[in-house]
Amino acid sequence: MDSPYEAVKGNSALYKIAAFVILSLGALLLAYRRAFTVCYARDLPRLGKREGVSWKAMKKRFQTDSLSVLNEVYENYSKKGQSVLIPKYGPHDEVILPPGSLPWIVKQPDHLLSSHASQNDAIQLEHSLGPKFAFDAWGGMLVKSDLTAVLETMGTIMLEQVGPAVDAAFGMDVTEWNEIDLFPACRLVTGKAVMGFTLGDSVEGRKLCILLVFKSSSSCAVKKNVLICPSGMLEVAGEIGGARKVYRTYLGHFSKGVKSMPAKLKDLADRFVPAHTERLQIIQSAAEKKAVPKDLLQMLMEFAIKERTDEATSLEDMTKRLAVSNFGTIHQTVLTLHNILLNVIATDKEFDTMSLLREEFSRVLGDDENNWTRAKVAAMLRADSIARETLRAHTFLGLAMERIVVAPNGIVTEDGIPLQKGTKIGILAHQMQHDPDLVKDPQRYDPFRFSRQREANPDLHNLSFVATSAENLPFNHGKHACPGRGLIDIQFKMLLSYIVKNYDLEFPESYEGKRPANTWFAEFGVPPITAKIRVRRKEASS
Numbered sequence: 001m002d003s004p005y006e007a008v009k010g011n012s013a014l015y016k017i018a019a020f021v022i023l024s025l026g027a028l029l030l031a032y033r034r035a036f037t038v039c040y041a042r043d044l045p046r047l048g049k050r051e052g053v054s055w056k057a058m059k060k061r062f063q064t065d066s067l068s069v070l071n072e073v074y075e076n077y078s079k080k081g082q083s084v085l086i087p088k089y090g091p092h093d094e095v096i097l098p099p100g101s102l103p104w105i106v107k108q109p110d111h112l113l114s115s116h117a118s119q120n121d122a123i124q125l126e127h128s129l130g131p132k133f134a135f136d137a138w139g140g141m142l143v144k145s146d147l148t149a150v151l152e153t154m155g156t157i158m159l160e161q162v163g164p165a166v167d168a169a170f171g172m173d174v175t176e177w178n179e180i181d182l183f184p185a186c187r188l189v190t191g192k193a194v195m196g197f198t199l200g201d202s203v204e205g206r207k208l209c210i211l212l213v214f215k216s217s218s219s220c221a222v223k224k225n226v227l228i229c230p231s232g233m234l235e236v237a238g239e240i241g242g243a244r245k246v247y248r249t250y251l252g253h254f255s256k257g258v259k260s261m262p263a264k265l266k267d268l269a270d271r272f273v274p275a276h277t278e279r280l281q282i283i284q285s286a287a288e289k290k291a292v293p294k295d296l297l298q299m300l301m302e303f304a305i306k307e308r309t310d311e312a313t314s315l316e317d318m319t320k321r322l323a324v325s326n327f328g329t330i331h332q333t334v335l336t337l338h339n340i341l342l343n344v345i346a347t348d349k350e351f352d353t354m355s356l357l358r359e360e361f362s363r364v365l366g367d368d369e370n371n372w373t374r375a376k377v378a379a380m381l382r383a384d385s386i387a388r389e390t391l392r393a394h395t396f397l398g399l400a401m402e403r404i405v406v407a408p409n410g411i412v413t414e415d416g417i418p419l420q421k422g423t424k425i426g427i428l429a430h431q432m433q434h435d436p437d438l439v440k441d442p443q444r445y446d447p448f449r450f451s452r453q454r455e456a457n458p459d460l461h462n463l464s465f466v467a468t469s470a471e472n473l474p475f476n477h478g479k480h481a482c483p484g485r486g487l488i489d490i491q492f493k494m495l496l497s498y499i500v501k502n503y504d505l506e507f508p509e510s511y512e513g514k515r516p517a518n519t520w521f522a523e524f525g526v527p528p529i530t531a532k533i534r535v536r537r538k539e540a541s542s
């Protein structure tokens with residue numbers, strides 16, 4: 001019997017069909033590659049090329065020792081004002097622009113260089129919640145436009161949750177030290193505080209805040225509750241964001257994380273029903289002049305009623321809007337609080353950090369501990385410095401100003417390098433914040449680095465926690481800089497104030513007074529999530 005090759009060769013019709021199929025497949029493959037692959041200009045330097053290190057070897061190094069790779073990028077390219085293409089985790093790569101490009105990035109319109117596309121690429125909301133939630137992100141836009149005006153009110157609502165949250169995580173024992181796992185404690189404390197300003201200003205909303213309980217010091221505190229969706233969304237972001245773009249659609253149907261989302265969303269929806277119903281009733285009876293909640297959920301519901309009526313009445317849609325909001329408000333806040341507390345304890349012996357904080361909180365708040373105004377928050381220079389120095393020294397996002405080129409014909413950088421549509425760009429933030437030419441003694445965590453300068457010169461507002469600039473990029477800079485940072489500012493100060501006034505804190509003896517170090521995974525600075533701390537309630541506290 002003839003082989004398939006012989007059979008085709010001897011039959012001209014079959015020969016033509018086979019040639020057509022092969023050529024079509026080839027063309028399809030090329031089109032597919034073109035659609036999902038970004039090509040880079042020849043004159044864009046590739047990391048390692050001039051040293052003769054292969055791309056594959058450099059990629060491998062990035063997987064195992066990303067910090068040293070990024071340090072090298074900073075020294076050899078960024079500091080010299082050059083752009084460079086670097087390998088990133090998995091199949092991805094990115095063009096790192098020099099710090100001097102910041103004004104250029106800030107100036108680019110969203111239809112050329114998109115922050116939203118970059119956030120979607122990282123978070124993959126399209127797959128965890130659905131395309132509508134990825135591409136019609138009105139919740140975030142509302143935070144941008146309306147939050148600043150109601151910061152004090154939100155702070156007051158959050159304050160109600162702060163004490164119970166810390167007490168639940170740290171315990172009430174005034175005689176014995178209690179050794180706790182810091183990360184789950186921070187998740188609980190942050191979760192309760194965030195749920196406070198998100199939906200804590202109504203009867204049913206408050207019940208959802210109470211539902212967050214600390215299971216035990218060693219278990220992950222918050223498994224089946226309102227924080228379950230952010231965890232699931234993070235899993236989807238990791239699975240799909242880390243995959244090749246060509247596989248994302250497939251994974252969007254079949255990955256483990258994606259398949260687990262409906263149950264997580266159902267869990268959240270079941271808990272959310274009473275609060276959703278309550279808010280719809282409040283809005284319907286607005287004419288009766290009943291007290292209207294002043295929290296984030298109410299802002300979302302009122303916007304939805306006016307602009308997205310179908311969504312407002314849909315439990316499923318509003319549950320997803322709540323899930324997006326929780327994801328944005330909780331994730332980085334937990335990691336930052338974790339770092340702040342480690343830094344406060346680690347520097348206490350040398351700087352008397354806790355006593356100085358106690359003095360500041362008492363002085364600024366005076367007799368009325370419950371009256372938190374924006375002016376008072378701004379006057380807490382030491383606490384402010386601790387938070388800013390924490391994000392300088394221990395930022396989670398090692399890369400800042402990440403954007404994706406969305407201009408159909410690409411874009412040309414200031415130094416004349418053409419970037420094709422789909423190119424991801426960013427600036428090295430961690431390295432800049434540790435550059436000895438820019439920061440004195442950058443490897444040292446100095447809690448009062450910024451407050452000392454501001455106490456000497458009160459006009460130095462650019463050194464505050466929330467001021468963004470080329471030197472302070474944890475919230476990025478420009479029109480997309482994090483609009484939640486004013487609320488975070490209040491949140492950290494309220495939490496720190498309650499914690500240092502009511503608790504003594506120390507490390508377990510085995511740490512010998514030293515803070516467990518952060519580690520690096522890809523471009524992320526990860527806090528030591530197995531760290532423990534010892535806490536004891538202070539006797540004379542209220």
Ligand code: HEM
Pocket residue numbers: 115116139140141143144328329330332333336397401402474475476477479480481482483484485487488
């Ligand atoms: C320590 C906590 C936080 C950090 C470090 C942080 C950092 C960031 C960063 C780096 C961005 C990207 C900005 C850009 O692409 O240029 C961002 C965006 C955003 N953040 Fe935050 N964030 C935090 C907490 C919050 C909170 C609590 C909220 C809400 C109350 C919030 C709301 C937003 C929104 C809505 C955006 C999108 C802004 C836009 O696209 O224009 N963030 N945040």
